[in-house]
Amino acid sequence: MAEGVKMDGRGAVRRRMPLRLVLSAGWLTVLVLAALLAPWIAPKDPLAQDLFLGRMPPFWVAGAEPGYLLGTDSLGRDVLSRILYGARLALTVALVAGGLTCLIGATLGLMAGFLRGWVDLVISRLIDIWMAFPPVLFSILLIAVLGPGLSSIIIAIVVIDWTRFARVVRAEAMAQGAMDYVASARVAGRGRFSTMLTEILPNVLPTILVLLTLEMGVAIIVEAILSFVNLSISTDDPTWGGMIAEGRASIHQAWWVLIFPLVTLFLTVLSFSQLGEGLKDRYDPVLR
C-alpha cells in the first residue's frame, strides 16, 4: 500500500502529499535552479585549473583552501562549481533524450493502441523485435557505430528506450478505446484522429507523465555511465560521470572528488524514480 493512501476510503487521494514525493520534487527543484543559475552562483570557473591547488580537501577538513567549499580535483578545479555546471548537462540530457523518447514512443503506442489494424500490427512486431535484443548490446553497437558524443548518447537512448513508452501507452490506449465515452464521441461525429487526441490522449497522459519521469532518471544515469567511460562529451567539460571517473582514479588520495558528484547523482536518480513511483501510486486507477 502506497504512502498517503491509507485505508480511510474516499478522502484518500486528497490527503497530504506523501513524503517521498515532497522530498524528491524538492531535490529536483533545487537541482533545476542550480543548473539555471550556475553562472551566477558557482563560486569559481568550472574549467579554471590551478595546479598549485590540486586535491584541496573540503572546507571542514584541515588544510582546506578558503573559497573552495567542496575542495578541488587533481587539476585544482573547484568541485562545487563543476557539480553545478554538470547539472546543466545532466538535466539537458534528461529533458531532450527523455522528451524525444516519450514523444516518439507515446505517439507510436497511441496510434497502435487506438487505430489498431495494420498500424498496430507493424508497431507491435517492431516492439517485439526490439524487446528481444538486450539493451546493453544495442547501446554498445550504437555507440560504436555513431562514435562518442552527446548527440550519439541521445540518439542511443531514444532508439533503445522508445519501446518502454510504446508498450505501456498502447495497452492503455487500447483499454481506453473500448470504453463507452469513446464510442459516444465517435457517434457524435468526431473523426478518428480527433477522438484520439481529444479523448484518448488526456486519459493516458498521467501514465505518460509517470513513464517520462522514470525515463529522465534513466537518461541521466546512461549519460553518467558514458561520460564515466569517456564516451560522452570532451573530458574538460564538467560532467558528473567524468568527475566520478576522476574521483574513482584518485580514491586513495582524495575521497571528496568522488563523493560529492556521486551523492548528487545518487540523489537525482533516486528522486526521479521515487517521483515516478509516487506519481504512479497517486494516479493509479486501481488505488484511486
Next chain:
Amino acid sequence: MRSVERCLTLLRAVLSRLATTLITLIGVAVIVFFVIRVVPGNPIAMMVAPGATEADIAALKAQYGLDKSIPVQFGIWLSGVVHGDFGTSITTRQPVLSLVLSRLPATLELSVMALIIAMILGGFAALTGTRLRGTRTEAAIDVGNGMALSVPDFLWGLLLILGFGVLLPVFHISGRVTPSLDLPFVTNFYLTEALLRLRFDLWADIVSHMFLPALALAIPLAAIIGQLLKQSLKETMHLDYVTLSRTKGYGENHVILREALPNAILPTLTLVGVQFTFLIGGTVIIERLFSYEGLGNMAIDAVINRDLPLIQGIVILFALIFTLVNLAVDLCYAALNPRLRHG
C-alpha cells in the same frame, strides 16, 4: 500411455523453444551484420592491420567475397561466424575468437557469484520479512528493497568502492587477483580452478577481489527477489493447507520454510532466470568500474578504440549467452511446472 504423452508434450515444448532460440540468434546476426555495414568506410578497413598494402586489401576482399551481393556477403559472413571466424582485432592484431574466449570465464564466474549473492540476500529479506510481518523490521525491509530497486548497479558499485575502498578497506576494489601472486592455473576459470586445486589462499584472494563487483550486480536483483518472494509467501501463508499445518502444532519457522516456501518459490525462480540476463548485461559497466578483466571491460575498450571486429565478436557472444540462459530457464520451468509435467 500417459507417460508417453507427457514425454511428447515436453518434447514439443523443447523443440518449439529451440526453434525460437535459433530465430532470435539469426535476428541478432542480421542486426549485427547490417549495423557493422552501416559504419562509414568499407568492412575491409576494419579487418586489415594498419599499414596493409593494396595487394593485401585486394586479397582480403576476394577472400571475404566483398565484391558480391549483400545477401551472398551475409551468407559468407554468417558461415565465418558459425565456424568461429570473427576476424582479427584491430588493436591487438589477435584473432577475435581467442581474445573473447580468454575473457569469458572471468565474466561467467562474476555473474554466477552475483547470482548466488542475490539469491541469498533476496531470500533472506523475503523470509525475514514474512517471519516478522507487521513489524517495523518488515517495513524497513520494504524501504530497503525500494531503494535498492530505484538505483542501478553502477551507483551501488561506486558506493561500495567509496565505503570499502576508503572507510573499511577489507576487500579489493580493482582487478581480479593480486598481480604479484604466482598463478598455477591452466584455464581462465580462476575461482573454480583454485577451489579444485585446493589452493584456498588463492581462492580467498580471488573472492576478495570479486566480492564487491558481484555485490553491486546482486543488489538490484536481490531487491526484486525479495519483493516477489515475499509477495508469493504472503499469499501462500493464507492458504488452508498452511493453516492446517499450523493447527497440527508446527512452529512458525517450520510452516514458512517447509510448507509455504516450496509452493511460493516457482514464480521467483522464473523471474530470476529472466533477470539473470540483465545482470550479465550489467557486468559491462561493473567490470569497468572495478577494473575487472572480463568480457565487459574488453567491450568498453573495443568501443573506445572502435575495434569493430572485436565489438562484433563480443556482441554475438553476449547474445549467445543471453539466449542460452533464457533457453535453460524455459526448459527448467517446463520441467518444474506441474501442469506441463503431468501432461
